[in-house]
Amino acid sequence: MTKAASRPRYARLLSALPAVVPFVPPEALERRIGRTLKVRIGANESAFGPSPKAIAAMQAASARVNWYCDPEGFVLREAIARRHNVARDNVVLGAGIDDLLGLLVRSFVDPGDRVAMSLGAYPTFAFHVNGFGGKLVNTPYVADRNDPEALGTLARRRRARLVYLSNPDNPTGSWIAGADVLRLIERLPEGCILVLDEAYADFAPADALPAIDAEDPRVIRLRTFSKAHGMAGARIGYAVAPQETVRAFDKIRHHFGVNRVAQEGAYASLGDPDFIAGVVRAVETGRGDYQRLASDLGLNTLPSATNFVAVDLGSTERATSAMKRLLEEEAVFVRMPGVAPLNRCIRVTVGTPPERADFAEAFRRVVAGL
Amino acid sequence: MTKAASRPRYARLLSALPAVVPFVPPEALERRIGRTLKVRIGANESAFGPSPKAIAAMQAASARVNWYCDPEGFVLREAIARRHNVARDNVVLGAGIDDLLGLLVRSFVDPGDRVAMSLGAYPTFAFHVNGFGGKLVNTPYVADRNDPEALGTLARRRRARLVYLSNPDNPTGSWIAGADVLRLIERLPEGCILVLDEAYADFAPADALPAIDAEDPRVIRLRTFSKAHGMAGARIGYAVAPQETVRAFDKIRHHFGVNRVAQEGAYASLGDPDFIAGVVRAVETGRGDYQRLASDLGLNTLPSATNFVAVDLGSTERATSAMKRLLEEEAVFVRMPGVAPLNRCIRVTVGTPPERADFAEAFRRVVAGL
Numbered sequence: 001m002t003k004a005a006s007r008p009r010y011a012r013l014l015s016a017l018p019a020v021v022p023f024v025p026p027e028a029l030e031r032r033i034g035r036t037l038k039v040r041i042g043a044n045e046s047a048f049g050p051s052p053k054a055i056a057a058m059q060a061a062s063a064r065v066n067w068y069c070d071p072e073g074f075v076l077r078e079a080i081a082r083r084h085n086v087a088r089d090n091v092v093l094g095a096g097i098d099d100l101l102g103l104l105v106r107s108f109v110d111p112g113d114r115v116a117m118s119l120g121a122y123p124t125f126a127f128h129v130n131g132f133g134g135k136l137v138n139t140p141y142v143a144d145r146n147d148p149e150a151l152g153t154l155a156r157r158r159r160a161r162l163v164y165l166s167n168p169d170n171p172t173g174s175w176i177a178g179a180d181v182l183r184l185i186e187r188l189p190e191g192c193i194l195v196l197d198e199a200y201a202d203f204a205p206a207d208a209l210p211a212i213d214a215e216d217p218r219v220i221r222l223r224t225f226s227k228a229h230g231m232a233g234a235r236i237g238y239a240v241a242p243q244e245t246v247r248a249f250d251k252i253r254h255h256f257g258v259n260r261v262a263q264e265g266a267y268a269s270l271g272d273p274d275f276i277a278g279v280v281r282a283v284e285t286g287r288g289d290y291q292r293l294a295s296d297l298g299l300n301t302l303p304s305a306t307n308f309v310a311v312d313l314g315s316t317e318r319a320t321s322a323m324k325r326l327l328e329e330e331a332v333f334v335r336m337p338g339v340a341p342l343n344r345c346i347r348v349t350v351g352t353p354p355e356r357a358d359f360a361e362a363f364r365r366v367v368a369g370l
Numbered sequence: 371m372t373k374a375a376s377r378p379r380y381a382r383l384l385s386a387l388p389a390v391v392p393f394v395p396p397e398a399l400e401r402r403i404g405r406t407l408k409v410r411i412g413a414n415e416s417a418f419g420p421s422p423k424a425i426a427a428m429q430a431a432s433a434r435v436n437w438y439c440d441p442e443g444f445v446l447r448e449a450i451a452r453r454h455n456v457a458r459d460n461v462v463l464g465a466g467i468d469d470l471l472g473l474l475v476r477s478f479v480d481p482g483d484r485v486a487m488s489l490g491a492y493p494t495f496a497f498h499v500n501g502f503g504g505k506l507v508n509t510p511y512v513a514d515r516n517d518p519e520a521l522g523t524l525a526r527r528r529r530a531r532l533v534y535l536s537n538p539d540n541p542t543g544s545w546i547a548g549a550d551v552l553r554l555i556e557r558l559p560e561g562c563i564l565v566l567d568e569a570y571a572d573f574a575p576a577d578a579l580p581a582i583d584a585e586d587p588r589v590i591r592l593r594t595f596s597k598a599h600g601m602a603g604a605r606i607g608y609a610v611a612p613q614e615t616v617r618a619f620d621k622i623r624h625h626f627g628v629n630r631v632a633q634e635g636a637y638a639s640l641g642d643p644d645f646i647a648g649v650v651r652a653v654e655t656g657r658g659d660y661q662r663l664a665s666d667l668g669l670n671t672l673p674s675a676t677n678f679v680a681v682d683l684g685s686t687e688r689a690t691s692a693m694k695r696l697l698e699e700e701a702v703f704v705r706m707p708g709v710a711p712l713n714r715c716i717r718v719t720v721g722t723p724p725e726r727a728d729f730a731e732a733f734r735r736v737v738a739g740l
Contacts (some may be wrong), residue, residue: 007587007614008478008561008563008587008614008615008618009478009479009531009561010477010618011476011477011478011479011483012480014476014477014618014621014622016636017622018621019617019620019621020621021620021625022443022625023625025440025441025442027440027442027444027683028442028444031444036623040437043437043438045437045438046436046666047436048434048436049433049434050432050433050435055432058429058631059428059429059432059433060426061603062420062425062429062432062631062635063419063420063425063429064419064603065420065428065600065602065603065604065635066396066409066415066416066417066419066420066600066601066602066603067413067415067602067603068413068596068602069528069603069605070395070397070398070414071391071393071395071399072395072397074397074398074401090553090719094603094674095465095624095627095629096624096626098624098625099624104736106381106384107380107381107384108378108379108380108381110381111383115383121599127737130622131438131622132381133703153446161379191378191379193378194556212565217377217378224545226438230436231435231436231437232435232437233434233437233438233439233629233630233631234435234629234630235432235465235544235626235627235629236441236596242378243377244377245378247389248380248384249376249390250389250391251384251387251390251501252384252387252501253390254465254469254472254665255391255392255393255606256466256468256605257465257466257468257469259465259603259604259605259629259631259632260602260603260604261428261432261604261629261631262629262631264433265435297490311413312449315468325618329476356587
């Protein structure tokens with residue numbers, strides 16, 4: 001079959017892309033090492049599970065998945081809107097922040113448009129910018145933190161369409177004050193939008209989360225049920241944005257894309273704030289454990305307002321070796337930032353107390369052998 | 371705040387789009403009529419639910435949604451590949467066929483490229499083509515069926531990049547022989563790809579589903595768990611495509627986009643073929659009921675190889691009026707095709723026996739009042 005041997009012709013943007021994948025998943029690592037992971041603390045998944053109320057709601061919804069979801073997400077968006085004191089029409093649901101980042105880039109970035117972010121920030125955002133033909137411009141982390149001043153200057157100088165900022169930040173765990181976020185917004189060039197990724201908001205100090213008018217066209221704020229709510233695998237997050245922007249998203253978003261189980265689970269989880277508060281406390285305890293462990297081993301950790309801690313191994317070589325040994329010798333999954341100077345660290349998600357104990361043992365052995 | 375009053379600048383493709391939504395959902399209709407639907411048989415959702423094995427798997431997965439899904443969907447893709455006797459790398463998962471249609475259009479269609487489909491075929495495909503700047507070119511249904519000969523001619527004449535064909539077809543329920551599908555493939559112009567949407571394959575006569583080499587670059591075949599498998603709200607489907615194309619999709623697809631609950635449920639559902647066979651038999655019985663009901667009322671139905679029946683009301687006015695009365699007076703949700711000549715029909719999904727009895731009563735009243 002000669003036709004079958006010919007290669008399809010792809011769209012120009014796709015043709016120009018390299019073959020990259022944002023993350024190698026733990027399941028692929030298990031297939032690589034030929035065994036089940038003993039401790040899975042690399043993807044900032046919540047070790048504390050979803051709320052029992054959310055689980056019950058998702059289990060009930062599982063028997064009703066023969067019905068499509070409500071593509072308007074009416075009930076859940078109402079609940080989210082109440083929580084943020086905004087209108088329902090300021091809220092758009094997505095299949096996780098990843099989905100919303102893709103939607104945002106597609107909505108605002110023409111091929112060749114510039115998009116600013118810290119060098120080494122969330123790879124999936126960069127994946128979408130590249131995927132829609134945007135040009136990434138970067139500014140380095142400074143003292144292992146985002147530099148909002150430099151991001152603003154970069155955005156002005158390069159006339160960026162979007163600026164991405166994760167606050168609290170991944171992969172460092174750091175956070176910046178809400179006042180600095182507001183200052184960055186004021187410095188954005190005309191027509192530029194701050195993509196404010198607050199995936200870790202539940203773990204953040206209150207002053208890191210400034211009040212922002214939902215109708216401010218300079219900011220789109222992102223939240224997720226993947227982290228403190230323990231629903232990463234359900235795929236649900238949301239953006240708070242001006243109503244006119246939410247209506248614009250309706251022109252291209254996947255209307256039925258946020259699954260029914262996730263919508264029901266998220267609604268129930270919003271109704272269980274005590275559970276979330278308990279997760280936040282447990283995570284704080286866990287971060288303390290990791291900090292003490294590192295300190296015992298003569299290592300620094302980066303301050304964290306998230307559900308993970310970046311442990312400074314002192315060099316890329318040592319960090320890479322530690323990550324590799326943790327995986328191959330201890331079946332412990334952690335990740336490390338991909339870009340200097342952060343790639344001297346490994347990033348360890350807060351596990352349950354038994355997982356932390358297992359990690360501590362494994363990590364002591366690995367560090368001793370470095 | 372003057373800045374807040376300014377409107378954001380959208381990407382060119384988005385700016386050019388009208389504000390349309392592919393479907394008004396039943397939940398929005400309930401909000402409009404101010405009551406709960408009595409019978410929900412408008413969206414071709416399976417009235418027979420998911421397999422009990424799938425429900426059990428999804429309920430177990432619900433307690434584990436704190437973990438992301440496997441973005442490689444390794445285990446499920448292996449199972450799907452075995453079923454189709456293709457390689458795992460010929461299979462790509464998506465959050466339903468809708469998601470895969472978007473991925474396909476984005477992968478192959480540059481702005482201005484032409485895409486061929488029957489006039490009145492799946493609105494969500496048209497939504498994606500418009501969304502990525504493609505130009506739709508159409509050929510009408512002939513005798514309430516897709517006309518593969520005309521589609522092939524249109525594709526050649528307009529040098530289409532993609533041709534969309536749903537077989538069995540929505541919204542008519544009709545099907546064409548596999549030999550006609552193969553003939554269409556042979557007639558495609560160089561570099562053109564047939565998007566073969568087989569969402570209703572489980573209900574189809576065997577001869578409607580031709581053998582196609584998965585490495586044939588001229589065809590991408592789509593299947594879903596939304597219909598016979600009763601998992602529409604879970605959001606999971608797949609494409610069978612050449613391996614090189616599947617690798618290309620990896621450059622842009624939402625890697626973590628197919629949720630964990632859906633992956634587990636789909637895997638379990640594939641392991642319960644007896645359940646699916648039972649659904650197919652129950653649907654066949656239900657189609658017979660609808661055909662007899664229509665016949666009693668002096669109405670024709672279109673032949674169907676799907677889980678719905680298009681009932682011919684004889685005119686757009688009567689069809690529109692019947693749909694409106696069913697909704698407003700009977701709280702019965704059905705849909706109707708949007709485009710002539712199909713818009714003389716209403717499309718009624720096969721319900722459970724009690725739902726069919728309720729529909730029959732309501733429909734008799736409505737038709738008597740037309």
